[in-house]
Amino acid sequence: MNLFKNLYIHQGFFVYISIVSGLFLVSYWVEMVYQIAWFLLFTLAVLFLVDIIILFRFKNGLKARRLLPEKFSNSDENPIPITIENKYPIKIFLKVIDELPTQFQKRDFEYFTEINDNGYHNFEYRVRPVERGEYYFGNLNLFVSSPLQIVARRYRFNAKQMVAVYPSYIQMRKYEFLAFSNRLTEFGLKKIRRIGHTMEFEQIKNYIAGDDVRTVNWKATAKRGQLMVNQYQDEKSQPIYSIIDTGRVMKMPFEELKLLDYAINSTLAFSNIALLKNDKAGMLTFSKKVEKIVAASNKRTHINTINEALYNIDTQFTDSDFGYLYATIKRKINQRSLIILYTNFEHISALQRQLPYLKAISRQHLLVTVFFENTELEELITENVEDLQSIYHKTIAEKFAYEKRLIVKELESKGVHAILTKPQNLSVNVINKYLEFKAKGLI
Numbered sequence: 001m002n003l004f005k006n007l008y009i010h011q012g013f014f015v016y017i018s019i020v021s022g023l024f025l026v027s028y029w030v031e032m033v034y035q036i037a038w039f040l041l042f043t044l045a046v047l048f049l050v051d052i053i054i055l056f057r058f059k060n061g062l063k064a065r066r067l068l069p070e071k072f073s074n075s076d077e078n079p080i081p082i083t084i085e086n087k088y089p090i091k092i093f094l095k096v097i098d099e100l101p102t103q104f105q106k107r108d109f110e111y112f113t114e115i116n117d118n119g120y121h122n123f124e125y126r127v128r129p130v131e132r133g134e135y136y137f138g139n140l141n142l143f144v145s146s147p148l149q150i151v152a153r154r155y156r157f158n159a160k161q162m163v164a165v166y167p168s169y170i171q172m173r174k175y176e177f178l179a180f181s182n183r184l185t186e187f188g189l190k191k192i193r194r195i196g197h198t199m200e201f202e203q204i205k206n207y208i209a210g211d212d213v214r215t216v217n218w219k220a221t222a223k224r225g226q227l228m229v230n231q232y233q234d235e236k237s238q239p240i241y242s243i244i245d246t247g248r249v250m251k252m253p254f255e256e257l258k259l260l261d262y263a264i265n266s267t268l269a270f271s272n273i274a275l276l277k278n279d280k281a282g283m284l285t286f287s288k289k290v291e292k293i294v295a296a297s298n299k300r301t302h303i304n305t306i307n308e309a310l311y312n313i314d315t316q317f318t319d320s321d322f323g324y325l326y327a328t329i330k331r332k333i334n335q336r337s338l339i340i341l342y343t344n345f346e347h348i349s350a351l352q353r354q355l356p357y358l359k360a361i362s363r364q365h366l367l368v369t370v371f372f373e374n375t376e377l378e379e380l381i382t383e384n385v386e387d388l389q390s391i392y393h394k395t396i397a398e399k400f401a402y403e404k405r406l407i408v409k410e411l412e413s414k415g416v417h418a419i420l421t422k423p424q425n426l427s428v429n430v431i432n433k434y435l436e437f438k439a440k441g442l443i
Helices: 002-006 011-026 033-056 169-180 218-224 259-276 302-311 322-332 348-364 377-382 388-413 423-440
Strands: 007-009 062-066 071-073 078-086 092-098 111-115 120-127 133-137 140-145 151-157 161-166 196-206 228-232 239-245 280-286 290-297 338-342 366-372 417-421
Touching: 002 007, 002 151, 007 011, 011 033, 033 140, 033 151, 062 140, 062 151, 071 169, 078 092, 078 111, 111 120, 161 302, 169 259, 169 423, 218 228, 239 259, 239 290, 259 280, 259 302, 259 338, 259 366, 259 423, 280 302, 280 322, 290 302, 290 322, 322 348, 338 348, 338 423, 348 366, 348 388, 366 388, 366 423, 377 388, 388 417, 417 423
Parallel strands: 071 161, 239 280, 239 338, 338 366, 366 417
Antiparallel strands: 007 151, 062 078, 078 120, 092 111, 092 140, 133 161, 140 151, 196 228, 280 290
């Protein structure tokens, strides 16, 4: 029974049988071909049985493994290595079909290769998940055939493997590496050292125009005969919160990834940089109510806590309650903090409804409101138009883009910092703004 379950006809068999059928057809006019056709048919039947014996005489003629990581990085290319060992004493031909998770919607995965007798073969393919959650892989199917290529035997390995897709830790590590290697400028990131104003003394130095006159060291000045000032170390461990709007405005997809997932990936990368800068990182999510709160901490392992909290976040189909958010911030975040608010406004009227709450938050904290450009409108704005309908579409697209710029001006006029960014540049722009604030001494 196992033989029949795993026995498949190779496409080479149909080529052979087509040749034999053609000879039988030709024999209608050329009688001598009739005997040749029967001989070839008999030979094919014998080789059919021989091929079955070759492939099925070994119980475990093939070994294979799919090497899955513990977790995937969302929105990134994740490699999946596969190792195959041939235990047959002959060269074999393989077709590999991997049963990918339903989230990828890929049903045409095939890989062809040849392996010499008692040889090994390694290869890898890549997948790009665009949703967080659990991804279940099915069977790793290998169809092996001999040099005769008449039948094929199926082997199955690694059934029901699960991998959890987490926020983009690849992106997080990329910016972490750049921070350690002082190469942040390659991604447009500015790294500026700021002289602090805490009471933690660092050194005495010569006075330079622009130094705070309150830090003049009169004893050192009298001894050296020139103005000397005290220099203090930069203040560290400032609370920094990433607040993610999980309302319906964050459900809009760009390049198959929702705005919510862009915000989540940015939160993870930005929180990691903040921890490397010895600040305290925390996070909060809200829609109709506040859903998750992770208190700010500067422990190095705190990034794992934030990562786990980000894993199960999803968008809602309701409008977010900014009033409830303001009340929660006032109650839960007592120390002045840098707050990065990830949300989205498509119209100036949508901002006007929430502006009183944003102003109230900005009076107590350093608030940065992050919202997104609609990059799909760029094609409409830049294309050359000729007909009336295209002109109408281009005008509407320009109106939407103009309203986005109006929103930025409106926020800044009310004392609320704003970042209007393309989804792909979100992490870079947020980290840039954070480093800019650090350099200016605003946090």
